[in-house]
Amino acid sequence: MTYEFYFGDIWKARWLLLDGTLTTLRLSALCMVLSLALAVPAAVARIAGPGWLRGTIYAYVEYVRNTPFLVQIFLVYFGLGMAGIRLNPNGAALIAMTANGAAYTIEIVRAGIVGVDRGQWEAGRVLGLSPVQIYSSIVLPQALKIIYWPLASQFILIMLASSAVSVIATTELSSITYDISTQTFRAFEAYLVTTGIYFALSVAFSAVFSLIFWALFMRRRPA
Amino acid sequence: MRALNFGDVVFLAKGALWTLALFFVSLVGGSVIGIALALMRTSPWRPLRWFALGYFRLIQGTPVLMQIFLIYFGTALLGFEFGALLSAGLALSINAGAFLGEIWASSIDSVGKGQSEAARVLGLRYGTTMWHIVIPQAMRVATPPTVGFLVQLVKGTAMASFVGFVELTRASQMINNATFQPFVIFGGVSLLYFAICWPLSLLSSRLEARLAKAYTR
Secondary structure (H helix, E strand, C coil), rough: CCCCCHHHHHHCCCCHHHHHHHHHHHHHHHHHHHHHHHHHHHHHHHHHHHHHHHHHHHHHHHHHHHCCCHHHHHHHHHHHHHHCCCCCHHHHHHHHHHHHHHHHHHHHHHHHHCCHHHHHHHHHHHCCCHHHHHHHHHHHHHHHHHHHHHHHHHHHHHHHHHHHHHHCCCCCHHHHHHHHHHHCCCHHHHHHHHHHHHHHHHHHHHHHHHHHHHHHHHHCCCC | CCCHHHHHHHHHHHHHHHHHHHHHHHHHHHHHHHHHHHHHHHCCCCCHHHHHHHHHHHHHHHCHHHHHHHHHHHHHHHCCCHHHHHHHHHHHHHHHHHHHHHHHHHHHHCCCCHHHHHHHCCCCHHHHHHHHHHHHHHHHHHHHHHHHHHHHHHHHHCCCCCCCCCHHHHHHHHHHHHCHHHHHHHHHHHHHHHHHHHHHHHHHHHHHHHHHHHHHC
């Protein structure tokens, strides 16, 4: 028996796929922004906070990094439901993605802050700057260069991992592909096309992140 | 809806065993693919190096879920009756091969070129050089990231539940559908994963710290 590929039905669903792709991008971008917003203060607290807070953040990061994302999605989705919080699947997906992404981002930001030489701190203190000033105008800018590539890869990883949220019937790329595959009975073709879309996104974002890195850090600054 | 009972615990325990089975199948398959790719990536022949690099980029640039679906539906189209364990195991092997292959290739690269050149001058063949000179030294560097990747692999097995393979995550989902106690079930199951993964994570970072210390000395 030879199988004949047929992409006609997938082509008919192209606008749906585009919608799903945009939703995947929107979810990933929002997740990245929220993760960073949570991770920066959490990373600072993880380094300089009181003992109980450091311990709590450490435990959270280790828990998230050592359990499957899929189980975390279930915990968030059904957990929120039990707590009486009614969210649409995309909202629950964003919360699960952020709960997951923040843990990895905390570790990235922390490594960036720790990676800045102690001497920078001491120099800032000698100049009479407050700890907040030292963080915001001396340590963070330098840490930014250290964390740039880990954060860029983190974005691509989030985008790829977001396919797992299709388990709660969201409207991102993988869920749309599942719908198309069950409606057209062309599962292999549908997943092949979607795999191609994900790959194109990874390649495109790698290129964009390289350009941004060059623009931010590699161009000669005027003397 | 019904209450949680002892049968559910047994069902989850069976799921956990299937998770471990899938993990070992994928580890063995991924290692075989990974070794082949690492040797290709470090081989003197350019097309082989490019093939390995393309494989790494393609697999690492697409979701493991898509790989699982493509293998599951693809093998069915080709007329194979693989079943869920074998097709999920094959997909995770293909996936793990890309990560292990890249880890091992860079470990081989980290062994100085002088080592293999010296071996060639002594008249050793490629196989002997690799096996007796390069790989033993590369293994020291490769161990910490390899152990770290095992954590990714254990977590990755959960994705097999998408094609209906009843491993730990799928089992917990089924029991939750019947009893609706998500905190107890998913919380408990996540702790089970944690009990497997956390020691590996700790071991990986301890090995890495020891290696870093050995290099600064």
